[in-house]
Amino acid sequence: MRMYLLALNPTDSVTEGFLPAAARLGIDVTVLTDQPEAHRRTYPETEILDCDVRDFRAVITRIATHATHGPADAVFTNSDHLQTQAALAADYFGLPAKSWQAALRAKDKAEMRRHLAATGAATGAATVWSAELAAGQDPAELAGPGVPYPCVVKPREGVASEDVVLAEGPAELVLRCKEIQSRRPGAALVVEEYLTGELYTLETLGDGRTRHLLGGFHTRVSPPPYFIEEALTFVPGHPAELLTQVLAQLDALGVGFGASHTEFVVHEGRARIIEVNYRAIGDQCDLLLAQLLDIPLFEHILLTHLGEPLPADLGARTDGAARLEYPCADRAGTLTAAPAAADLLVEGVTLTYRPLREVGERHELYHTNRDYLGALRATGPDQGTVDRAVTDFLAGRRWEIQP
Missing domain, CATH: 3.30.1490.20 (ATP-grasp fold, A domain)
Incomplete structure (x- = not known):
């Protein structure tokens, strides 16, 4: 089987999630990207082709003229920026795909608001x-x-x-x-x-017929005027009345194939969508989710794009707790001290820390996730134990930035 994977810059989701999953499934992957050298450095054993992946016509042409391996079996991307292009290319070759209209609505925040406003009476959602x-x-x-x-x-x-x-x-x-x-x-x-309330996410996985709810996260955001996601705590299931509201809005947008990561605000029993990312959640949350639920999450996502139906029961575990924490830069400057990568087991909690910025690197202050210095993933038997382990880990490390 030959899958064409569209990408911009290399990401942990592809490097640690989708490419290993493809190898386990026996899928041969060709990466199409406008940054080929960066991908060749990251995974030199994978076939990388230069392509203007933001242009769906260039993607179709590259696939059509790359006759070495025969016809494509799937076109896939986990990039926010490339969902519409991948959907159009897959549809052109008659392959399983997301609706390109739904992909466009999710990506274009103005069109998403217009569409939700137009369908508000059907979904019961208040217009933003x-x-x-x-x-x-x-x-x-x-x-x-x-x-x-x-x-x-x-x-x-x-x-x-x-x-x-x-x-x-x-x-x-x-x-x-x-x-x-x-x-x-x-x-x-x-x-x-501005939508007042608590920020949550809903993670879903569907094949166009069956949709599985994978839980979500309660997100801690930096104080305004900026909106940096500083930490996420796993929520195994949202209240039914909130789920009904969010799923009705996703249905109105046409979102239901493959992975989807939806951010919504809850205030006085009302759920209003902030944005829909029509792909798996990123920033290592997808890696944590696969570990916590103990399911082959990345394999399931890839198989939907090969036309395989999802099982009626994913067999996901429901007895775990999890949290992600992102130490952030609070100023511009050079990172002069930071902890190394670590894999620890503390009181039944699995801690995985990965640096996201090298010591010696200089950066401006971006007020986005580009300010992340590292990512700490924690899974364990209950939330209290997980939270203590995370707090102790962070308290015992230091990150220093010099002007």
């Missing part, structure tokens, strides 16, 4: 106020009395809290928009109401 600012448009045109302050500004097709910021009033809204436009001159922006 939002407006779109075209690339180069003067933000003063939006900063009128109709905007509900505080509001959130973000790139229409952004990821990972990049350039997501709170604005308290009209002057600040104009300033924030202009700052983002200076960094992203070709990007459209979305301005939407």
Whole structure:
């Protein structure tokens, strides 16, 4: 079987999750990427082809002209940026795929808001106020009395809290928009109401007929005006009334094939979606989820893209607890001291720490997950024991940044 995997930069999800899973399944993988050298350094044994993966036409042409291995059996990506391209390419070759329309709705935050507003009566979801600012448009045109302050500004097709910021009033809204436009001159922006409440995620896996709920996470976010995800605690199951609301919105968007990671805010019994990432959760959460549930998560995801049905029961464990913690840089500068990678077993808790920034590297302060210094994954028998192990681990290590 030959699978074409679309990628931008190398990620832990592909390197530690999907490629090993493909090898276990006997799937031959060809990676299409616009950063071939970075992938060759990361996994030199895998076939890497240079391709403008942001252009679905280039992807189709590259696959069609790569006749060495015969026809493709699957086209897959775990990249937020490439879901629509992968769906279009797979559909062109008659292969199992996500709906490209659903992939586009999930990626384009303005279109997601429009679509959910249009289907609100059917889903019962309250409409979130939002407006779109075209690339180069003067933000003063939006900063009128109709905007509900505080509001959130973000790139229409952004990821990972990049350039997501709170604005308290009209002057600040104009300033924030202009700052983002200076960094992203070709990007459209979305301005939407700030959703008060607790942030959660829902992780799902489907084959177009069966949809499994894998639990989710309760996310601790940095104080405004920025929205850095600092820690996530596993939630084995959300209340039924919240699930009904979130799943109705996913159904309205057409999201249900393969993996999906949905972020939503809960306030006074109401669940409102922040965004839908139509792929597996990242930042090593997917690695933790596979370990915690004790299921071949990455294999299941790949097999759905080969047209295989999911089992009625995944056999997932339900007796564990988990937490992820991300030590973050609080200033710009050079990392001069940091702990090394570690794998520990402490009082029944499995701790896995991986550095995300090398000692000696200098970085600016980004106010996104690019400020992560490392990732600590912890799984254990109960939440109290897991939390203590995480707290003790972090307290016993130090990260030092010099200007």
